[in-house]
Amino acid sequence: MNPSIYILVLIIHRYDLDQFNFIISGFFLGFIMDILSQSAGSHSLSCVTVSFLRPLITKFSLGSNYEDFSTPFSSGILISNRILYYFIIILLHQIIVNSFSYFNWIHTFVILKLTILNSIFTFIVIISILNLFSNKE
């Protein structure tokens, strides 16, 4: 199992900034990961896709009034919505990373297994980090 902690950057990025720059940032984040892990572009593709689809994910998980919030830590967001938001991003990221790495229908079962396990593990690690650095008294 290999948690992708760097996805935290895409999760905590502010909602009210320009998405164009966010997609570029997402691409370079994934690209650096690809260079460091010598993968064939799976991290770049997943990060770009997550950054492109994040407005839809936000709308789906935080509800129709998602524009009222500027960050996922804004007050007023239900804990269940916040968890859903984290989980969708992590799951989407893992599906793309594993699918692109294996790139074959024959390995569907392995892709699903790795996606689920890595998503759970990444989710636990990310929640822990967020709680660790939480500024709540």
Added chain:
Amino acid sequence: MQWLLGFLLRYKNLFLYLFFVISIIFFSYYQSEYHKSKIFKASIFINGKTSEPLKKLTSYFKLKKINTRLLEENLYLKSLIIEKKYKSNFKDEIKETPFSLIQGQVVKNDISSSRNIIIINRGSSDMIESEMGVIGSIGIVGIVNQTTEKFSSVLSILHKDIKINAKHKKTNAFGSLFWEGNDPDKVKLSDISIINKIDIGDTIVTGGMSTYFPEGIPIGKVIKVENDERYYLLDVLLFNNMTNLDNVYFLKNKNKSEIKSLYR
């Protein structure tokens, strides 16, 4: 231009995303051999699927060109057949066949009268002369009667006044081929001596005893055998369907004038 700019700006995020996705695919193509082979296979599949209907569409518009090319190919193959048959008659020495082919297309074809004439879109400007033999795709058609600059009239084998030298392929027995004026698919072959054995289904070919046709061009097959104790009278079913002629070939005999001069 304004509209295009507005469109690009409106969907700039989508275009940026697609640009990155394509860049990543290129990156993975050069980075990993595994991805390279997979992407290559996928591209072949997509290419095949998209180019198939496109090719079907474009091939429809190319039909005329293809048809012309096939006619040229037919012309070449027919001339090869004639040359081969001619050379097989001269085993000891290599001789060039005196016959060359010119392709033409039927403009008008009559079968209703007893003296039928075919008009073909090749004339004196295409080196067509009178008394040239004309063959179709699988058999003989007739003999050139008159020519203008662009067209020529051909006496069809379905013409009562025409007699063509023909022979029984198996026995090489010669006779005269003529049309009685009834069925457009049947002709008669007479003057073959009964000492030759002829069966129904045997092939009749040109005799090569005239300047019109080389030896061995198929004419038809025997469907009825009659005799008058001395000569056969055969009913021959033509190979060529004379009612739907389209592409034909003129046979130009280089030795025609030389042979003709001996008759004078």
